[in-house]
Amino acid sequence: MSDGVHIFRHEAMATHFEVRISGEEKSYAGQAARTAFDLLDRLEGLLSRFRENSEISQIGFLTPGEELRLSEPTFACLEIARRMEAVTHSAFCVSPDAVRRQLEIPVWSLNRSTFSIHCESGRLQFDLGAIGKGFALDRMAEELADWGCPSFLLVAGGSSILAGNPPSGMPGWSCGLGESETDLRLLLQHCSLSGSGLAVKGAHILDPRIGKPVTDRGRAWALTSSAAESDALSTAAMVLTEDELFACMDGKSEWLVLWNDSGVWREAGARPRPPADLV
Numbered sequence: 001m002s003d004g005v006h007i008f009r010h011e012a013m014a015t016h017f018e019v020r021i022s023g024e025e026k027s028y029a030g031q032a033a034r035t036a037f038d039l040l041d042r043l044e045g046l047l048s049r050f051r052e053n054s055e056i057s058q059i060g061f062l063t064p065g066e067e068l069r070l071s072e073p074t075f076a077c078l079e080i081a082r083r084m085e086a087v088t089h090s091a092f093c094v095s096p097d098a099v100r101r102q103l104e105i106p107v108w109s110l111n112r113s114t115f116s117i118h119c120e121s122g123r124l125q126f127d128l129g130a131i132g133k134g135f136a137l138d139r140m141a142e143e144l145a146d147w148g149c150p151s152f153l154l155v156a157g158g159s160s161i162l163a164g165n166p167p168s169g170m171p172g173w174s175c176g177l178g179e180s181e182t183d184l185r186l187l188l189q190h191c192s193l194s195g196s197g198l199a200v201k202g203a204h205i206l207d208p209r210i211g212k213p214v215t216d217r218g219r220a221w222a223l224t225s226s227a228a229e230s231d232a233l234s235t236a237a238m239v240l241t242e243d244e245l246f247a248c249m250d251g252k253s254e255w256l257v258l259w260n261d262s263g264v265w266r267e268a269g270a271r272p273r274p275p276a277d278l279v
Contacts, residue, residue, distance in 0.1 A: 005167055008033035012040050013048065013133055015157035019140070022151040022167035032147035036140040036154075043139060046074050047132045049125075056126050062119035069116045077128065077135045078110060078117065080228045084131070088236035088248050090208055094126045099211030101125075134194060134231030137162040141227075153188075154227075159195045159234075162227040163188035177221050177258065184258075186223070191254075194230035195221045196238045207239045214238050223256040233257065242268070 006029040008019045019036055021029040046055050055074045062068060070078070081094045095106045106122035117124070128135075133156040141162055144152050151165040153173045163173045172187030177195065186193060196205060197219035205214045220237035224230040237245055237257045245268050249255050257268040 006030065006033075008037070010037040010040065012037070012044050013136065013156070014050075015133070017136075017157075018153075018155040019144075020153040020155070020173075021144070021149050022165075024149055024151075028147075029149065032144055032149045035147065036143045039139060039143050040136050043073055043132075043136045046071055047077060047128050047135070049127055056128060059117060059119075060123060060125045062117075062124055064119055064121050067111075067116045067118040069114060072115065073135075073139065075110065075112075075115045075117075077131065077228070078126075079112075080135065080226075081128070081131050081232065082110065084229065084232035084236070087252075088233070088240065089244070091236035091239040091244070091248075092130060092232040093208035094128060094131070095124065096127065096130075096206040096208040097211065098122065098125070099208065101211075130196075130235040131228050131231045133157065133160045134162075134192065134227035134229070137192070137227035156227075160192070160227055160231055161188065161194070162192045163190065165189060191223055191225055192227040192230040193221060193223050194227065194234040195219065196234040205235065205238050209239075218260050220257060220259040223258075225254050229255075237268075 005020055005022045006026050008030060010017045017040060019033040021033060045051060048054050049056050051057060055070055059068055084092050098106050102122050104122040106124050107120040108124055109118045109120060111118065137154045137156055137160060140154055141164060151167060154162040161175055166172045166189045172189045175186050175188055175193055177184040177186065206212065207214055217238050220234050222230045222233035222237055224233060233255065237259055240248065245257060249257065249268060259266055
């Protein structure tokens with residue numbers, strides 16, 4: 001790592017986060033990173049299903065016909081989740097376990113005029129694990145922009161990455177894919193890369209449409225303009241068939257999916273250039 005890049009670390013959302021800032025004086029970069037981490041902690045307090053007082057936990061107590069007013073971040077995250085559910089035909093879902101655990105499928109709606117969520121049926125037992133870290137990275141990037149720090153790389157657990165401007169003189173931030181650091185790499189700027197797979201936690205990813213674990217795809221990576229989108233898309237790419245994946249990406253020229261089946265890398269979508277290049 002060059003002398004001009006400062007690295008700061010923080011534990012949140014059951015994983016480790018890194019903020020890498022280039023082109024700034026170290027103490028100033030540290031203040032900016034600390035502010036971004038403070039925001040991250042506030043978001044965890046709102047979005048974690050493991051926090052009893054979080055808004056996501058409160059949503060789980062709603063009964064059909066009831067609604068709850070939400071904070072702007074929680075509402076915004078659920079708006080993105082709802083959009084990604086529609087685009088992926090529910091291959092990504094914030095209630096992936098509902099099919100096998102509930103008799104009635106959760107149905108809900110959002111009201112932007114009141115920033116509220118309405119429970120129409122079922123229990124809204126949401127799990128934002130497949131989008132929450134990415135959403136947090138997007139909001140942290142906005143915080144760094146407010147501090148005038150445009151050259152950054154944000155990392156959440158190694159599986160969610162958001163890049164701003166690259167360090168001076170560099171074509172992009174070098175980020176690895178696969179099991180080793182040198183397996184396959186991308187040079188990133190102004191885009192996000194997220195990965196999902198079975199290697200670490202085993203068959204933990206559910207197909208929300210049938211309520212069964214995914215077992216026939218080893219690893220998938222998604223590249224989009226926002227970290228919340230890439231998180232959701234990488235999860236959906238583990239669930240969708242190849243034809244379904246191409247169909248949901250139709251017209252999304254800024255989206256790229258790379259997946260690895262039996263050690264062979266394959267690609268779907270149009271790779272954004274110059275923000276990301278394979279190396």
